[in-house]
Amino acid sequence: MKLLSLAAIFSFSLSAFAQLTIYTDRPASRFKNAAAAYTQATGEQVVFAEMGFKDIVKLLETEGSATPANVVITKDVIYLAELSDKNLLRPMTPSPALETVNEFMRDKDLKWVGVTFRARSVAYSPSRVNPAEIVGYEDLATEKWAGRLCLRTGKAAYNEALVASLIVSHGEAKTTEILEGWLANLATDIFPDDLKIVAAISNGQCDVGIINHYYLAMALDNNPNLDVKYAFADQAGLGVHTNGMGAGLTAANKNANAQKFIELLLTPENQLTISAAHFDFPAVKGLAPNTFIKEWGSFKMNSANWGEIGSKATVARDLIREAGYQ
Numbered sequence: 218m219k220l221l222s223l224a225a226i227f228s229f230s231l232s233a234f235a236q237l238t239i240y241t242d243r244p245a246s247r248f249k250n251a252a253a254a255y256t257q258a259t260g261e262q263v264v265f266a267e268m269g270f271k272d273i274v275k276l277l278e279t280e281g282s283a284t285p286a287n288v289v290i291t292k293d294v295i296y297l298a299e300l301s302d303k304n305l306l307r308p309m310t311p312s313p314a315l316e317t318v319n320e321f322m323r324d325k326d327l328k329w330v331g332v333t334f335r336a337r338s339v340a341y342s343p344s345r346v347n348p349a350e351i352v353g354y355e356d357l358a359t360e361k362w363a364g365r366l367c368l369r370t371g372k373a374a375y376n377e378a379l380v381a382s383l384i385v386s387h388g389e390a391k392t393t394e395i396l397e398g399w400l401a402n403l404a405t406d407i408f409p410d411d412l413k414i415v416a417a418i419s420n421g422q423c424d425v426g427i428i429n430h431y432y433l434a435m436a437l438d439n440n441p442n443l444d445v446k447y448a449f450a451d452q453a454g455l456g457v458h459t460n461g462m463g464a465g466l467t468a469a470n471k472n473a474n475a476q477k478f479i480e481l482l483l484t485p486e487n488q489l490t491i492s493a494a495h496f497d498f499p500a501v502k503g504l505a506p507n508t509f510i511k512e513w514g515s516f517k518m519n520s521a522n523w524g525e526i527g528s529k530a531t532v533a534r535d536l537i538r539e540a541g542y543q
């Protein structure tokens with residue numbers, strides 16, 4: 218009887234560690250090379266559960282220490298901060314692989330690390346705008362852009378993160394001034410998504426708009442003749458605002474190999490494959506993307522830590538609402 222229950226416990230622990238479970242709001246197909254390398258190194262199968270971010274949080278909270286999830290991969294700095302704030306992540310062990318990632322894209326306690334990133338900056342019409350005119354976020358709030366700017370809704374997480382970044386860089390009062398200036402400069406109604414801004418610039422509704430770079434990359438991939446270009450903001454100042462996808466270990470993780478999977482996402486080969494799937498930039502320092510966006514050149518990035526930006530999300534939502542940015 219005693220032997221039997223020991224055997225039962227043994228087989229339970231084996232099955233608990235025979236696989237690695239990943240909750241993600243990204244398409245799992247992007248991680249299949251990393252998963253294959255992980256299985257080869259550990260003998261463990263990798264199981265992905267794809268779901269929206271809200272469901273990831275709900276499930277991790279409901280399952281608690283019984284969650285099968287070992288790793289979470291999510292798409293936004295605000296989401297990484299939320300997981301961390303809700304104590305749903307545990308710190309990783311410092312390692313040379315984690316240190317290859319740009320420092321500001323790593324949580325100070327290593328609860329998450331950036332995997333790929335995007336710029337949220339300025340798309341413009343080269344027919345109506347001289348790129349030398351484009352300075353940055355604060356400049357877009359000045360009169361020179363009156364009636365020329367297109368914006369996506371302030372309710373989008375992308376804009377919450379951008380506004381949070383402005384708060385970190387300039388403080389709340391200045392950020393409110395910038396938001397009011399943007400709204401005063403609107404060329405037309407606020408758009409529900411970034412791709413519609415690309416179309417609006419192309420069809421002459423507006424001259425400039427703030428979008429994630431990959432939306433323009435996708436549009437240009439479909440139509441290389443599209444008359445819209447991209448400029449990186451604040452190059453003479455603090456640098457362009459970045460946001461991105463990150464990965465971390467769940468607070469309940471007991472699989473000692475799990476960090477290995479996250480480190481596999483950071484090998485140069487996997488960095489290029491994963492970022493190329495979305496026209497993103499690799500989060501590993503000094504690694505250029507292998508898609509045509511590399512022709513857009515290198516650029517200065519705002520080096521405020523993604524964790525600090527995430528911590529300002531609530532204040533950002535308040536300022537957005539108070540400014541009347543729908």
Ligand SMILES: [Fe+2]
Pocket residue numbers: 429
């Ligand atoms: Fe997006």
